[in-house]
Amino acid sequence: MNLTFILLLVASLLVQSLAVPNVVVSVLYYTQTNYTKLLAKAIAEGAESVNNTKIYLLPISEVDMATHVLGADALFIGAPVHFGNVAATFLQWIEEDWAPYWQSGGLRGKIGGVFATGGGIAQGVEHVLASLTRTLMTYQVRPVVPDPTGSPYTSYGAFAATRTPPFNETGKLAQAFVDVGRDFGAQVAELAVSEKLQRTKVDRSL
Numbered sequence: 001m002n003l004t005f006i007l008l009l010v011a012s013l014l015v016q017s018l019a020v021p022n023v024v025v026s027v028l029y030y031t032q033t034n035y036t037k038l039l040a041k042a043i044a045e046g047a048e049s050v051n052n053t054k055i056y057l058l059p060i061s062e063v064d065m066a067t068h069v070l071g072a073d074a075l076f077i078g079a080p081v082h083f084g085n086v087a088a089t090f091l092q093w094i095e096e097d098w099a100p101y102w103q104s105g106g107l108r109g110k111i112g113g114v115f116a117t118g119g120g121i122a123q124g125v126e127h128v129l130a131s132l133t134r135t136l137m138t139y140q141v142r143p144v145v146p147d148p149t150g151s152p153y154t155s156y157g158a159f160a161a162t163r164t165p166p167f168n169e170t171g172k173l174a175q176a177f178v179d180v181g182r183d184f185g186a187q188v189a190e191l192a193v194s195e196k197l198q199r200t201k202v203d204r205s206l
Contacts, residue, residue: 023192026056026072027185028063030079030090035117035162035173042178043076043115043158046185053189060093070101074111074192075141076185078158081118081128094135101139108140111195113188114156115181119163129156144188146180153177158184 025047029040037059044057056068069075079090101107114132118125133143133156146154153159153176160177161167167174 022052022054023074023189023196024054024056024072025074025076025185025189025192026058026063026068027076028056028058028060028068028078029076029115030060030087030093031117032080032087033162034171035160036078036080036115038173039115039117039158039160039177039181040076040078042173042181043078043113043185046182046187047074047076047189049182049186050189050193052193060090063093063097065097065101069098070106072110073196074113074188075107075136076113076115076188077132077135078115078117079128079132081116081124084124084127086116086128086131098139105140110141111144111188111192112136112141113144113158113184115158115184117160117162119161120167121159121161121164123161123164125159125161126155129159132157144191146184146187151176151180153180154184 027040027044027047029036031037040057044055047053048055056072058068063069079087082088114129114136116125116128116132118128136143145156146158148154158181160173162173
């Protein structure tokens with residue numbers, strides 16, 4: 001009797017695992033001093049904590065559009081603040097590599113999130129987050145944002161201050177920003193898994 005119960009339980013778990021599709025989450029970033037990479041890593045860790053996810057964590061120089069952008073269910077894009085704006089190298093990548101998919105709607109139906117790093121909390125970070133969000137919207141990617149009331153360290157995306165006290169520890173991000181990144185990564189990944197599962201159920205019912 002016990003063996004039968006165990007076999008049924010194992011079979012049930014296998015069926016459930018097969019029913020949940022694998023969700024691809026891409027965390028793509030540009031960095032000069034590695035701080036944006038550290039925030040990207042925190043986001044990727046949060047996304048990876050969600051079951052049924054496959055994570056790509058890459059600098060934009062290593063991105064394959066077909067695999068890491070078109071093939072993703074959820075996209076995170078991140079860049080540092082340069083003189084109050086998105087770093088020019090990141091914008092050039094968008095204009096050159098993403099442009100063919102603007103009118104084709106190749107990214108339609110995906111969800112996404114944005115992240116940025118800057119010298120201080122009030123030194124252009126929100127402008128960059130807003131600009132990156134508009135980029136997603138331009139390509140018909142639906143932006144997801146953290147709960148702005150949940151923490152003084154959240155905004156329209158994940159961010160980190162890196163150059164002003166008390167956040168200027170060399171080569172590290174303050175733990176508060178790491179926590180926000182992980183939470184945001186998990187939030188978007190959970191939504192992507194849930195939505196893909198719902199679509200799969202609908203497809204199977206047709």
